[in-house]
Amino acid sequence: MRVLLSTYGSRGDVQPMAALAVELRALGAEVRVCAPADEEFAKLLDRIGVQLVPVGPSARALTTQAPPPSAANLPQRAAAVLASQMEAVTEAAEGCDLVVATGMISAAAGALSVAEKSGIPAVSVTFQQLTLPSPRRRPLAYPGKPLPTDVTDNRVLWKLDAENINALFGEALNSTRASIGLPPVDDVRDYVIGDRPWLATDPVLDPWQETADFDVVQTGAWAMPDERPLPEDLVAFLDAGAPPVFVGFGSMPMRESTDVVEVAVEAVRAQGRRVIVGRGWADLSLIDGQDDCFAVGDTNHQALFPRVAAVVHHGGAGTTTTAARAGTPQVVVPQLADQPYWAGRVAELGIGAAHEGPTPTVESLSAALGTALAPETRERARAVADAVRTDGATVAAKHILDIVGQERTTASG
Template sequence: MRVLLSTYGSRGDVQPMVGLALQLRALGIGVTLSAPPDREFSDLAAAFGIPFAPAFMPVREWVANARQAGSKLPLLAGEMVGAQYDALSAAAQDCDIIAATGLFPSTAAARAVGESLGLPYRHVSFCPLLLPSDAHRPFEYPGWPHPPEMTDIGALWRRNIEVMNALFGEAVNRHRRKLGLPGLDNVRDHIFTDRPWLASDPVLGPWSSDQCDAVQTGAWFLPDDRPLPDSLVAFLEAGTPPVYVGFGSMAMEASRDAAQVAIEAIRTRGHRTILFGGWAGLGLIDGREDCFAVGEVNQLALFRRVAAVVHHGGAGTTATAALAGAPQLIVPQVVDQPYWAARVAALGIGAAHDGPTPTSASFPSALEIALSTRTGRRAAEMAGSIRTDGAERAAQLLAEAAR
């Protein structure tokens, strides 16, 4: 038996799939991972000995193209569906089932590969926000805001079908016709399927819906037993717990002074800072010894030793900080990140920054909430309720589906 895991997106889309791949391998199941051929992703797969099938192009290159294209999302979708289909169909030749997540055109390609080759297909989402539910409004695609007069959640989800048809329908159906597959009146529900998988923690992101019978497995964590670098350990032990600041795969183009704003506010509160550069290229603002720059490290081990975690609100970082018992301050940027910011605030384990741009006026008050005794106590209490068996459960479900 062999499983093709397909994803197209940032590290937050790739790393959980590597965690699932390891659980599949533990069951004696072969696995191939298809992900963007950016060096960080191919290296991640190689580090765990996971066979890697490159997707159609590096995601950083695609993101740069998307910025230049502006409102031409349907055009980009059309290019992705066809190119990704070619990449995935080659990778799937010896596979028995496909599980796919990431950008919608990529999952549409994976679904078409499954249909063309007669393979079962499972759609994966890492956030409840993206699946139809009576508990929340749909994600607003750029250029397609919710009509102010439309307040009924059911009506908004029905409109969401129309929006996704407008954005992706022509590209998906044009490619399906080329393959001899039937056209779709509702691309969203066909690609999501009537029983998608939701790989999020039930406490952090609870699920309820009369519209979608999702299977919530719990978050998929990638086991990491790497020790922290000696220089980082020395910094941690040289004083009180610092505040971690990192925005992962977010470029933070509207916040070029994000590092300075964060460090100055943290200093005002009497704390030190650990700064992760990431895609935003955050750097130290001076030579003072109360700040330390890190690269890619064992996040869970680090988060267990910090006073708070300031981040962008990706599903993986949010779950890891919650598992570590670290208070969070989320500065949400795109898609599901405002959802996770709101959840962290509602649970009392952190603060949600008001908007995507931290300033000297907005950031300190949110930081104060994250560093409060009450928030710290609540975060520590909740850590034990975060499930860590989500990838194991998903692997078992895949094994059963492929039999």
Template sequence: MRVLLTTWGSRGDVEPLAGLAVALRDLGAQVVVCAPPDEDFAALTARVGVPLVPLGPSVRSVVAGEKPPTAEDAFRLAAELVAARFDVLTSAAEGCDALLATGLLPVGARDVAERLGIRYVFACFHIFGLPSRHFAPGVRPGTPSPDGETDLEVLWEQDAQRVNALYGEALNSHRAAIGLPPVANVRDHVFTDRPWLAADPALCPSEGMTNLDLVRTGAWTLPDDRPLPEGLDEFLDAGEPPVYVGFGSMAAYAPEGIARTAIEVSRAHGRRVVLAGGWAGLTAIDDADDCFVVGEVNQQALFRRVAAVVHHGGAGTTTTAARAGAPQVVVPRIADQPYWAGRVAELGIGAAHHDLAPTPDSLSAVLGTALGPEVRARARALAGEIRVDGAAEAAELLFDAVGGRR
């Protein structure tokens, strides 16, 4: 069996596909990943020996400016990505039995699969964004819903209209060019009636939360046995467990001055710091030996040795920290991150800082909560409930869906 996995998004969108690719390959499949051309992602897929076909612009070029992208930027990117998918995926999916798409709404992927007559699967890493009778849609570029509108059915219909405004013209012009009829509801067309949810059930319960018939697996985790960077083992062994601070791919979205605030607050709590530079370019604030700066690092190994993880609330970081039994402080910025912050707080495995501008006092309060013995005990207890077989289960399901032979 030959499978094409595709996404466009941050590392949290690419790494799960690498995990699924490894699980598929273990069953005998040939796998190609089609993803943004960022160097980080090419190195990630190369590490596991999976070919990467570049798709669209690099993510870093879009999000790493001084300011977050504007609505006008989003409309330009939407049309660019639709065109890229019709072009790149049509070639990359030739001879494949299935095309699985995820990440930023993958408009065009289902249409390429339809044109080639192969199985299409849409997968997501959280329930945020799936039509629901229990919560409102998130913010998208375009005309906002009227102030005071609370009817969820109306709000989700308006969400579909915003998706149509973003993608409809580009999608239907490309469909017409390959002889396919127009699509009236782009969002629901992409989702299908049975999307796959690749999230841990303990962290992301979904029963009754969406109107769609979800196919559940656990999170798609890529096992990581890489050693920690030179000097980090010695730093960790030299004192009490430190606080990890990192904002991943947030770049322009990271809170202003967060490195200084987090380091000073951690010190006030008697903790050293491991600071992840990431795309936000976080750096140490002085030459003191109680702060160790890392780049790309094995979080699975590191998080088992820290006192708490301060992060932005991406699905991958949240799951990795939960699996390691590390208390969390989530400072959400965009998209699904407020959802994960809420879940961390509800589960008692950490604390959420929903204010977009952390101050020393506000961050100190939530870090103090996360460092408490009750939260530590709850985080360690929940760690034993986090599934580790999500990618293997999804690989089995995909083989069964296309009648593949193992």
């Protein structure tokens, strides 16, 4: 069995695919991974013995160096990603039995189109449910395409969402499809979602409520064990005092919060705690030479988070899930997209605090930290940790094995 995993996005899009690759290989499958041409992703896949098939430009450069996404530049970005997909994914899909597609919507649409052209079964996956239409909530707004605030009928808003997605990505997708002899797609969103999308999130952290529109397969979050030891100097810092607070914002460029490190350090110090700063894609650095602060680059969060008093982060699905599994209280400072949702879930579950808005002040972050560091929050975080599943990638890999087996049986029958 040969499976192609295709994505384009940040680490939160790539690392779950690496987790799935590990489980598929354990079942005897050959795996190929198409992902952005970033060195950190190549290293991530190299650790598990899977070669990266590079697609498109560096995701980090596109996030941190290019202008922010807008209605003006999103169609051009989509066209560039789709063009690179046609070359890389088409070649990588040769001889494959199934394609798993995720990442930014144009990338997923491109991979699904390649699978369609090649006659290969495909699965569409999302790592957060907010892109799946539901009458119970509003859709996410795209840059330059705000949703009307005076409309309360969610079904109307989801119809507008489909129109916005078509306006942003439809021309690029259909031009690409025409180039390989495929008919145009009328509804880009519905094409990407399909009739049976997979939701790779934990049902405790992200409970899916059934809807009549389609059948969702919730596998659990995809995470692979990280066996990397923590750096010796980081271990020495951890051992030198009480558990510190980790502050990191992953792939967020933090353009609107250029003083976020100063604010965070002052707020954490006000709680009598030491600080670990995760550099991330914003390349955050320490503000002074005091010995109560330590900066880290790419490190093993599975090993680090159980040793800290709280995790202050942007609210990516992966970081939220890792902190929850560690039983460590969280403060989520959401920046965009699905991050306010994850902030809300953390607060609702009582495992931390949701910061109001993307730009913290010393006062606002101190208040949120006060909630997160309270004994009852830690107790609740530990209780929820016991309920969070760890087998999502295994479940997904077994589903894939079943699908391929059924396809082979049908073909031979």
